[in-house]
């Protein structure tokens with residue numbers, strides 16, 4: 001195998017233009033890691049925040065730095081003979097960047113706890129769109145909110161990467177889902193399982209809704225005080241989860257004053273949960289939506305679209321040509 005690989009990397013922090021196609025050393029496998037030949041990489045807002053010097057940028061020590069958490073691809077080196085994933089197996093997962101080199105590259109060496117068999121029936125492009133957003137949605141809806149019947153859950157930004165999974169998980173577990181989005185997405189939000197939808201561009205959700213038990217806040221106060229206004233629709237003792245880091249100064253004090261429970265959240269790689277999510281995708285109970293695909297060399301353009309903030313579902317980078325052949 002070659003010693004080097006192509007990757008989209010940054011030489012310093014800045015706008016989308018700092019993302020360039022470069023040749024870097026191929027990551028070497030150690031301990032329990034699995035080397036994957038990456039077919040496709042999913043984008044997340046965290047990638048753009050890190051590129052700009054926020055997000056997880058504090059841990060970026062060396063340049064060029066290869067960004068990207070999400071991937072789908074094929075195993076080329078396994079850690080040991082009896083490991084359940086072996087060369088040739090299709091896998092997907094989430095890399096803990098920047099402790100590890102990222103997924104905007106031809107290869108990655110990935111800790112075994114971060115990787116699972118690719119869902120059967122999904123292309124690599126579809127699978128690469130799943131991990132971080134779906135693990136976040138699972139953590140919010142299943143682990144934190146404990147979604148169940150007769151529970152009312154308001155999900156802001158329902159049409160985004162996290163939101164479109166969150167709606168589907170919450171409705172799968174029987175909750176009454178209310179989602180916010182703009183007019184062009186309202187019918188789509190209903191098709192994902194939202195029982196009620198609110199167009200945030202023309203309506204104030206706090207004037208429209210009966211009290212809810214849970215708010216999944218994927219916006220914070222960066223747009224029109226969405227986070228703070230959500231306190232007015234929560235029942236006393238209800239739960240609000242503020243997801244975008246740094247988007248709500250004084251969050252804990254505001255929750256206490258409103259008589260509700262509040263928490264933030266951090267997504268983490270988790271192979272066991274990914275395996276459960278795979279089953280839901282394979283049986284068709286949950287679907288992933290890829291809004292647009294870009295070639296690896298056009299990662300900067302992909303970041304521009306990501307940062308515009310109106311992606312429906314996910315954006316994916318195509319890396320290896322074999323993608324469409326392997327479902």
Ligand SMILES: NC(=O)c1ccc[n+]([C@@H]2O[C@H](COP(=O)([O-])OP(=O)(O)OC[C@H]3O[C@@H](n4cnc5c(N)ncnc54)[C@H](OP(=O)(O)O)[C@@H]3O)[C@@H](O)[C@H]2O)c1
Pocket residue numbers: 044045046132133136156157158159160161162163180181182183185200218219223226243244245265266267306309310311312313
């Ligand atoms: N803490 C963590 O572990 C963690 C994990 C994942 C994500 N996050 C954060 O959570 C946020 C959401 O992530 P994501 O991947 O879902 O983002 P995303 O895919 O970029 O979200 C885009 C969606 O947001 C919708 N939107 C934009 N402004 C809105 C508003 N004011 N009200 C309602 N919807 C609005 C857009 O719908 P329209 O086109 O209809 O406007 C679009 O579909 C980001 O800030 C991300 O960094 C945090």
